[in-house]
Amino acid sequence: MIVPIELLPPKPVKYDITIDALPKLSFDTKVVVVTNPTVAGFHLDTLLQNLEAKALHVVTVPDGEQYKTLQTVEQILDECFEHKLDRKSLLIAFGGGVIGDMTGFTASLYQRGIDFIQIPTTLLSQVDASVGGKTGVNNKYGKNLIGAFYQPKAVYIDPAFLETLPKREFAAGVAEIVKMAVMFDREYFDFLKTADLRDEAQLKEAIRRSVELKAWVVNQDEKEAGIRAVLNYGHTFGHVVENETDYTTYLHGEAVAIGMVMANALAVELGLMEPQEAQEVKAVLEKYALPTDYVIEDIDDFYEHFFLDKKSANNSIKFILPEGIGNHKIVKDLDETAVKRVLAQFGASR
Ligand SMILES: NC(=O)c1ccc[n+]([C@@H]2O[C@H](COP(=O)([O-])OP(=O)(O)OC[C@H]3O[C@@H](n4cnc5c(N)ncnc54)[C@H](O)[C@@H]3O)[C@@H](O)[C@H]2O)c1
Numbered sequence: 043m044i045v046p047i048e049l050l051p052p053k054p055v056k057y058d059i060t061i062d063a064l065p066k067l068s069f070d071t072k073v074v075v076v077t078n079p080t081v082a083g084f085h086l087d088t089l090l091q092n093l094e095a096k097a098l099h100v101v102t103v104p105d106g107e108q109y110k111t112l113q114t115v116e117q118i119l120d121e122c123f124e125h126k127l128d129r130k131s132l133l134i135a136f137g138g139g140v141i142g143d144m145t146g147f148t149a150s151l152y153q154r155g156i157d158f159i160q161i162p163t164t165l166l167s168q169v170d171a172s173v174g175g176k177t178g179v180n181n182k183y184g185k186n187l188i189g190a191f192y193q194p195k196a197v198y199i200d201p202a203f204l205e206t207l208p209k210r211e212f213a214a215g216v217a218e219i220v221k222m223a224v225m226f227d228r229e230y231f232d233f234l235k236t237a238d239l240r241d242e243a244q245l246k247e248a249i250r251r252s253v254e255l256k257a258w259v260v261n262q263d264e265k266e267a268g269i270r271a272v273l274n275y276g277h278t279f280g281h282v283v284e285n286e287t288d289y290t291t292y293l294h295g296e297a298v299a300i301g302m303v304m305a306n307a308l309a310v311e312l313g314l315m316e317p318q319e320a321q322e323v324k325a326v327l328e329k330y331a332l333p334t335d336y337v338i339e340d341i342d343d344f345y346e347h348f349f350l351d352k353k354s355a356n357n358s359i360k361f362i363l364p365e366g367i368g369n370h371k372i373v374k375d376l377d378e379t380a381v382k383r384v385l386a387q388f389g390a391s392r
């Protein structure tokens with residue numbers, strides 16, 4: 043199945059996201075595959091069996107979010123020069139979101155931009171990171187603060203790669219799937235309530251629906267001037283949780299799961315959501331063994347953390363909240379005491 047991306051003028055772009063077994067790919071240009079040892083160990087043979095090119099090289103970078111840096115990008119660039127890539131050459135990102143974000147960013151830089159293709163191998167990157175053309179790296183000031191909007195030429199999503207994914211990583215991807223459903227599609231949420239995503243056909247269906255929703259959002263708002271911000275549901279709270287725990291306790295998707303529970307509590311407080319609906323979301327997250335509880339030790343400190351997030355421009359926090367299940371509402375300039383009252387529900391003395 044194919045989901046098209048069609049960005050509108052002034053910079054029209056069109057490409058396909060294919061969700062299926064990886065097809066044979068043939069290029070009459072030089073190709074560099076960027077991957078890491080973990081992904082290569084499991085799946086590089088499969089990829090290479092399906093790939094033909096004028097010249098083919100594999101660049102392996104260390105595995106881990108801590109290597110999503112300019113330094114690693116420079117390593118990839120160096121290897122591109124070593125292999126004498128030209129402006130017609132192609133990069134292929136073969137891995138999770140870390141590899142995808144870095145490879146896309148490198149492609150945007152090499153000789154002012156060469157083509158790249160995404161072949162995502164984690165659930166999170168298949169339903170989220172590989173769709174929409176956000177690329178970049180982290181630095182000491184924060185995550186994803188350096189980067190570019192740079193669209194791939196194609197995305198190939200093969201759910202079979204997920205068979206080797208650790209359970210926690212799989213669940214982290216489910217968190218982003220639940221996010222899409224709660225924000226945009228009640229019927230999809232109901233599907234997730236009863237679905238078994240370990241079943242191949244149901245998993246493929248969930249990936250398709252998530253990619254379609256994300257593509258629909260990106261097609262309207264590539265640069266996050268409006269509706270694309272809705273994809274940050276659960277992230278405003280989740281980022282604080284990740285930050286408070288030094289990015290070591292929770293995977294990103296796990297922190298987002300906790301963040302959605304917190305956002306839902308705020309939505310209930312504001313009368314946007316019924317307690318029963320918040321409970322439904324929590325139950326779906328727990329069905330996939332995602333964490334839904336977190337103890338806030340210092341409520342004032344947690345609150346201050348909101349302002350460190352790059353998305354809270356001009357010192358006003360923008361909360362992305364559900365309105366029931368399947369609809370969203372962006373709420374700004376909330377009263378501090380109301381927000382803190384909700385945070386107190388997660389406080390140590392509750
Ligand atoms: N560009 C975007 O729009 C966007 C959206 C969401 C997240 N992101 C970024 O994506 C990154 C997170 O992506 P992620 O969750 O895929 O993490 P990741 O890329 O670190 O992958 C998670 C782990 O799974 C391993 N792995 C990958 N594929 C595997 C497989 N098939 N079998 C076994 N192990 C496998 C990886 O080597 C890694 O250890 C973050 O850096 C985040 O900022 C980007």
Ligand SMILES: [Zn+2]
Pocket residue numbers: 218277294298
């Ligand atoms: Zn996320």
